[in-house]
Amino acid sequence: MIGRPAADRIERRSGVSLWRQIADKILHAIAIGDFAENTALPPEVALAERYGVNRHTVRSAISALVQEGVLRAEQGRGTFVLSRKRLSYPIGARTRFSTGLQGQTSERHIVLLASSVEPASQRVAEGLGLARGAEVIRLETRGEADGRAVSRAAGWFEARRFAGIDAVMAETGSITASLARFGIDDYLRQSTVLSARHADAADLADLDLQPGAIVLVTVAVNATPDGQPIQFSESRFPAERVELRLSAL
Amino acid sequence: MIGRPAADRIERRSGVSLWRQIADKILHAIAIGDFAENTALPPEVALAERYGVNRHTVRSAISALVQEGVLRAEQGRGTFVLSRKRLSYPIGARTRFSTGLQGQTSERHIVLLASSVEPASQRVAEGLGLARGAEVIRLETRGEADGRAVSRAAGWFEARRFAGIDAVMAETGSITASLARFGIDDYLRQSTVLSARHADAADLADLDLQPGAIVLVTVAVNATPDGQPIQFSESRFPAERVELRLSAL
DNA sequence: TAAATTCGTCTATTGATATAGACATCTATA
DNA sequence: TATAGATGTCTATATCAATAGACGAATTTA
DSSP states (O other): OOOOOOOOOOOSSSSBOHHHHHHHHHHHHHHTTSSOTTSBOOOHHHHHHHHTSOHHHHHHHHHHHHHTTSEEEETTTEEEEOSOOOEEEEESTTOOSSSSOBTTBSOEEEEEEEEEEEEOOHHHHHHHTOOTTOEEEEEEEEEEETTEEEEEEEEEEETTTTTTHHHHHHHHOOHHHHHHHTTOOOOEEEEEEEEEEEOOHHHHHHHTOOTTOEEEEEEEEEEOTTSOEEEEEEEEEETTTEEEEEOOO | OOOOOOOOOOOSSSSBOHHHHHHHHHHHHHHTTSSOTTSBOOOHHHHHHHHTSOHHHHHHHHHHHHHTTSEEEETTTEEEEOSOOOEEEEESTTOOSSSSOBTTBSOEEEEEEEEEEEEOOHHHHHHHTOOTTOEEEEEEEEEEETTEEEEEEEEEEETTTTTTHHHHHHHHOOHHHHHHHTTOOOOEEEEEEEEEEEOOHHHHHHHTOOTTOEEEEEEEEEEOTTSOEEEEEEEEEETTTEEEEEOOO
């Protein structure tokens, strides 16, 4: 009957610097409510002792989180937790961006960043049940809540069937509304594959992240109720700001 | 109409060393099939140019992946991709470890590592609908497939109702079979919350990971068909070896 | 007002990380 | 068998990461 392992130790020579690991730990502690919002963090010397590192290393971690807007340091007073817990993003058969985030944020929307017509790659063709190289429309979108990027997605639609969906999307700002214009009243999430990795340069720019951050990646297919695929998408979420809630289908 | 951003660039001063970032990229390339199994990677000089770093930095990344058993380097010949793609782990209303992995692996099982009786923490009590401090049984398990750790979970059960489930679990090696002994013929996944973070020291030991790895974390509640919660669990998956497939419910 | 607490800055030192170049060693092939 | 192409090893240097200690500056508390 062993106890739960103490997880507050740090790995050296890992390829991940200590200050980044400690920043991650502080973020996690905030996310699970260990460090409450609008209260002071333990003082730097206490954190240094807790994690077994030098005070300057803790300061590097705090400095990164101040840059990210999570903490605010005040000389003589302390370091305070600013940001709210992670946004809980629903994933389910009827996942739509606009629903499910209600109550968690005051302001949310989707921005259409770019669109293009292109030949379907292998995986897009597979996902949509098209021949490889068939023309598809790609929509690049960013989801924002309270002024922060919470998702960055690329969605592919068959070009023949959904010609002009880019313009509709730009006008409506909603995938659901855009599909409705093409006679799709209802659609379901047919499959979702989920993975995680370190943010690359593109993620950093797209999601306004600091280097070293982690992104959650979902690859999904939406289909009509009778199983006909209509959208293939790859979405990226900043793990430090978003958790995925797998809702009932 | 912008193009897809080239994602092969590297972040410096990020808290994540370049060799670790490149190791991640190579893992990702293998996972999506860019570098096929049992074939040679591009030569070190080519990778160095591709990622814009020194050859020695690429060698550090490769060396780490050789340690992890993903690659094999042969002097004079090349560096070869050994490991298979990520295991696709099903998550759904009727998720059980034994089903769904069929065909992907030849050998799989769950090991009971430890068990204990303890008072319910805040979140466990909430998840199970018990009073805080009520007695619960905790089972610590590891899932293995083809000799590699693919999951590490802690599960909590109400102690009164499931007294002795630890012994049954040790005997059967199956949560489903253990619950059956207590009259639970069927159960459903009531909720799942998913997040990602860097592996800490405990994860490294538990999942046999190299420092710097990423873990996927799910916190879930299983309940009887009529909605009575029976199990609260937190599971950790190595992101480099596992992706989660959200299956229909 | 004085003391204690806390964050901010500075210097110095050590070890890990990254670059650079040269050359050895092994393998496949012309 | 000679050569090209690949990994392996070595030296050297510059920068980043981490530790250590001392002290300054702002705030709260006694």
